[in-house]
Amino acid sequence: MKHLALTLAMLLSFSGFAQTDAQVFKSIYSASLTKGKSYEWLDYLSNQIGGRLSGSLNAEKAVQYTKEELEKLGLDKVWLQPVMVPKWVRGNKEYAFIESGSGVTTTVNICALGGSVATPIGGLKAPVLEVDGIASLQALGKEQVAGKIVFFNRPMQPDIIQTFEAYGGCVDQRYAGAMEAGKLGAVGVIVRSLTLRMDDLPHTGSMTYGNLPNAQRIPSAAISTNDAEKLSAMLALDPSLKFFFNQTCRQLADVESFNVIGEIIGSEFPNEYIIVGGHLDSWDLGDGSHDDGAGCAQSMEVLRLFKELGIKPKRTLRVVLFMNEENGLRGAKKYAEEAKQKNENHIFSLESDAGAFTPRGFQFDCDDAFMDKMAKWEPLFKPYLIHYFERGFSGADVAPLKTDSNVCAGLRPDSQRYFDHHHAANDVFEHVNKRELELGAATMASLIYLIDKYGI
Amino acid sequence: MKHLALTLAMLLSFSGFAQTDAQVFKSIYSASLTKGKSYEWLDYLSNQIGGRLSGSLNAEKAVQYTKEELEKLGLDKVWLQPVMVPKWVRGNKEYAFIESGSGVTTTVNICALGGSVATPIGGLKAPVLEVDGIASLQALGKEQVAGKIVFFNRPMQPDIIQTFEAYGGCVDQRYAGAMEAGKLGAVGVIVRSLTLRMDDLPHTGSMTYGNLPNAQRIPSAAISTNDAEKLSAMLALDPSLKFFFNQTCRQLADVESFNVIGEIIGSEFPNEYIIVGGHLDSWDLGDGSHDDGAGCAQSMEVLRLFKELGIKPKRTLRVVLFMNEENGLRGAKKYAEEAKQKNENHIFSLESDAGAFTPRGFQFDCDDAFMDKMAKWEPLFKPYLIHYFERGFSGADVAPLKTDSNVCAGLRPDSQRYFDHHHAANDVFEHVNKRELELGAATMASLIYLIDKYGI
Numbered sequence: 001m002k003h004l005a006l007t008l009a010m011l012l013s014f015s016g017f018a019q020t021d022a023q024v025f026k027s028i029y030s031a032s033l034t035k036g037k038s039y040e041w042l043d044y045l046s047n048q049i050g051g052r053l054s055g056s057l058n059a060e061k062a063v064q065y066t067k068e069e070l071e072k073l074g075l076d077k078v079w080l081q082p083v084m085v086p087k088w089v090r091g092n093k094e095y096a097f098i099e100s101g102s103g104v105t106t107t108v109n110i111c112a113l114g115g116s117v118a119t120p121i122g123g124l125k126a127p128v129l130e131v132d133g134i135a136s137l138q139a140l141g142k143e144q145v146a147g148k149i150v151f152f153n154r155p156m157q158p159d160i161i162q163t164f165e166a167y168g169g170c171v172d173q174r175y176a177g178a179m180e181a182g183k184l185g186a187v188g189v190i191v192r193s194l195t196l197r198m199d200d201l202p203h204t205g206s207m208t209y210g211n212l213p214n215a216q217r218i219p220s221a222a223i224s225t226n227d228a229e230k231l232s233a234m235l236a237l238d239p240s241l242k243f244f245f246n247q248t249c250r251q252l253a254d255v256e257s258f259n260v261i262g263e264i265i266g267s268e269f270p271n272e273y274i275i276v277g278g279h280l281d282s283w284d285l286g287d288g289s290h291d292d293g294a295g296c297a298q299s300m301e302v303l304r305l306f307k308e309l310g311i312k313p314k315r316t317l318r319v320v321l322f323m324n325e326e327n328g329l330r331g332a333k334k335y336a337e338e339a340k341q342k343n344e345n346h347i348f349s350l351e352s353d354a355g356a357f358t359p360r361g362f363q364f365d366c367d368d369a370f371m372d373k374m375a376k377w378e379p380l381f382k383p384y385l386i387h388y389f390e391r392g393f394s395g396a397d398v399a400p401l402k403t404d405s406n407v408c409a410g411l412r413p414d415s416q417r418y419f420d421h422h423h424a425a426n427d428v429f430e431h432v433n434k435r436e437l438e439l440g441a442a443t444m445a446s447l448i449y450l451i452d453k454y455g456i
Numbered sequence: 457m458k459h460l461a462l463t464l465a466m467l468l469s470f471s472g473f474a475q476t477d478a479q480v481f482k483s484i485y486s487a488s489l490t491k492g493k494s495y496e497w498l499d500y501l502s503n504q505i506g507g508r509l510s511g512s513l514n515a516e517k518a519v520q521y522t523k524e525e526l527e528k529l530g531l532d533k534v535w536l537q538p539v540m541v542p543k544w545v546r547g548n549k550e551y552a553f554i555e556s557g558s559g560v561t562t563t564v565n566i567c568a569l570g571g572s573v574a575t576p577i578g579g580l581k582a583p584v585l586e587v588d589g590i591a592s593l594q595a596l597g598k599e600q601v602a603g604k605i606v607f608f609n610r611p612m613q614p615d616i617i618q619t620f621e622a623y624g625g626c627v628d629q630r631y632a633g634a635m636e637a638g639k640l641g642a643v644g645v646i647v648r649s650l651t652l653r654m655d656d657l658p659h660t661g662s663m664t665y666g667n668l669p670n671a672q673r674i675p676s677a678a679i680s681t682n683d684a685e686k687l688s689a690m691l692a693l694d695p696s697l698k699f700f701f702n703q704t705c706r707q708l709a710d711v712e713s714f715n716v717i718g719e720i721i722g723s724e725f726p727n728e729y730i731i732v733g734g735h736l737d738s739w740d741l742g743d744g745s746h747d748d749g750a751g752c753a754q755s756m757e758v759l760r761l762f763k764e765l766g767i768k769p770k771r772t773l774r775v776v777l778f779m780n781e782e783n784g785l786r787g788a789k790k791y792a793e794e795a796k797q798k799n800e801n802h803i804f805s806l807e808s809d810a811g812a813f814t815p816r817g818f819q820f821d822c823d824d825a826f827m828d829k830m831a832k833w834e835p836l837f838k839p840y841l842i843h844y845f846e847r848g849f850s851g852a853d854v855a856p857l858k859t860d861s862n863v864c865a866g867l868r869p870d871s872q873r874y875f876d877h878h879h880a881a882n883d884v885f886e887h888v889n890k891r892e893l894e895l896g897a898a899t900m901a902s903l904i905y906l907i908d909k910y911g912i
């Protein structure tokens with residue numbers, strides 16, 4: 001009888017425990033889906049401000065707007081953290097064509113890569129050398145590369161299920177292609193856009209010249225996938241064709257910008273920090289809705305949900321809207337540097353920077369013990385169709401905070417459509433679904449709730 | 457030593473077994489994503505044919521097109537199964553406005569519900585009675601309902617995670633609203649569109665008059681969610697306002713149409729049938745890409761993948777493209793009837809009719825034993841992010857095939873965006889993502905491969 005009573009007590013206590021968390025989850029999801037603010041914030045960032053390239057007027061507008069919105073939430077503290085950021089400007093709309101031996105020209109869609117130098121005034125015309133990657137380029141050597149426009153045309157692999165992995169298999173062409181081609185005497189670089197979709201939109205993104213002297217810094221642009229196929233097909237017929245492109249982009253002096261930070265001070269462990277964030281800057285071709293206005297709006301929504309639902313965190317909960325993720329990571333570096341200086345113990349840092357699509361789960365940069373803990377929490381997420389809990393990369397902005405003893409994590413939304421929009425003119429608000437965005441915010445808030453309550 | 461050898465043999469045999477299936481899965485997904493035909497087929501159905509209302513010329517074009525495409529696949533048999541279907545026609549574009557007491561009119565967006573009668577010639581104008589459902593209507597009684605246009609305005613619940621469940625909570629208004637209002641002397645019915653999105657598009661769908669005499673059959677239309685909100689707000693200010701609508705739709709005599717069927721005869725158990733299907737008809741406002749051109753293209757792709765990869769099924773594998781799911785289910789009933797007459801043993805029937813979005817898993821109408829079997833297969837699906845395996849409703853077209861001993865199933869794609877497009881003018885090809893469609897086809901083919909190999 002005593003044994004039975006004990007069992008009953010344990011069952012009741014267990015179900016009491018479980019039900020409480022399940023109920024909080026339900027209230028978080030319900031609040032996000034019925035009276036959430038994330039979609040409204042994203043609408044403003046996207047449609048009233050627009051693309052937010054580091055150092056631009058729009059980026060500064062976004063800093064002011066999000067600071068003001070955070071101030072309305074009744075957090076304990078909202079502030080701006082100054083950081084110097086690079087200021088790269090695109091200049092005039094880029095222009096390019098393929099010129100056949102007979103002089104007939106075919107216009108194609110390109111855009112300068114972020115950080116690229118301009119072409120010489122009036123543009124650049126040269127024969128084209130198509131390669132499938134940096135290794136192939138290097139194998140050809142200076143003699144075949146010098147004087148050419150190098151055309152990197154390795155496509156993202158469609159049979160890789162997780163599109164970020166396919167992206168990882170190609171991004172070296174965009175990031176380091178111009179640097180490596182410049183070393184071999186090439187005069188320009190054209191890179192196939194990093195998307196799995198066949199369309200006419202060029203996709204920009206960051207690139208580097210490393211420590212190359214100015215003389216070897218050659219202009220670099222992305223070409224749409226349809227035009228990459230066209231150029232490749234025309235080259236097969238006429239290897240002596242020429243490519244022309246003109247771009248007037250340039251790198252100006254660094255300017256001051258800001259990370260935007262808001263916090264609720266923890267009631268029991270104020271010196272343990274949990275942060276949630278996205279990046280406020282974006283590329284300039286679209287309005288940066290998926291990358292990463294969404295992550296900012298969702299991160300702000302996490303703190304708003306805590307306030308609205310009266311959940312008082314035991315640990316200090318911060319939202320950080322990082323500046324300059326796209327072309328410098330200066331905001332992330334500055335934040336991590338100051339956190340270290342101040343000896344702030346960041347136990348858990350969560351980033352949303354993989355689009356506003358239906359959330360599937362999280363990736364954790366952590367030890368086995370944390371994954372065991374997480375496994376016990378997974379059933380709480382099941383009613384919300386959150387099923388993906390894997391070890392792996394967290395996110396570019398939170399990764400600098402990683403230590404031996406803390407956890408960094410990234411929200412993982414469905415990735416199938418992400419690269420259709422990534423860094424292109426169609427990364428715009430209309431391609432964000434309200435429910436998917438709100439489900440992401442609720443999923444983040446639910447995890448943060450558990451981390452705050454039980455620690456790592 | 458003998459024991460060790462046995463263990464080793466078992467391990468090898470197990471890993472041999474497991475790896476083979478994993479390899480087949482990989483080849484199926486890879487073939488669908490790199491050289492699949494589903495997107496091309498759907499493009500034709502959507503953009504070259506268009507909306508395929510039962511009994512329409514487009515529906516007949518779709519029958520001929522898919523039959524011809526199946527014939528190209530080298531199946532053992534392709535045929536048309538005749539079936540008489542209802543022929544409802546929309547007539548002229550519907551027109552509606554709200555008229556205030558002062559005679560000012562506000563145009564709103566409506567569309568006739570499928571199966572509705574027309575308004576009287578020149579249209580219908582009457583005061584409006586807003587209700588939140590059939591029960592509320594019935595509570596009001598004849599006195600308050602007679603002579604009114606009944607406005608059903610219960611919205612789908614946004615805090616239900618699975619949108620089909622939210623739909624299920626509201627669809628009675630659309631399906632039976634006019635029948636119930638007609639019994640109480642109402643003159644017309646306006647139903648809030650069944651979508652979670654706030655926009656200007658009316659969403660059609662089937663409705664019934666049951667056995668009501670013609671005199672009580674009143675016209676019924678859907679109104680866009682934005683206009684439903686507008687009408688409700690205006691009614692709150694002026695309960696005596698009137699609503700006008702005009703529609704010229706009508707029900708003609710039944711016409712002959714067809715289910716399109718193709719099969720590969722099983723090598724070991726030809727009398728055990730496994731079918732995979734979608735429905736070829738659609739509503740007429742969009743081109744029926746998600747509902748259900750996608751399901752047809754994916755089902756055809758399952759058999760094409762078997763042929764391309766040289767997988768010879770042990771059981772007879774059929775693709776069935778059902779006619780008239782939307783407003784009669786005549787194709788499904790005919791197919792089930794003939795299968796019964798011929799004593800065909802349909803051990804497993806899989807339907808795709810929930811959109812072309814990223815596949816998440818399946819719902820099974822089955823017994824516990826099958827779910828146990830399925831649980832052992834789940835790890836094979838994990839690399840493809842397929843995680844949802846639950847008991848539940850299969851699909852409208854395969855449900856009539858259910859017996860005590862077989863299994864019916866439905867593909868379950870991500871449902872968050874589905875009702876944004878369902879039965880509306882924006883259910884069009886451009887809202888289908890190629891990879892998501894192809895992942896769905898591969899997921900279906902992989903399950904069918906296991907069912908064929910191991911049975912149920």
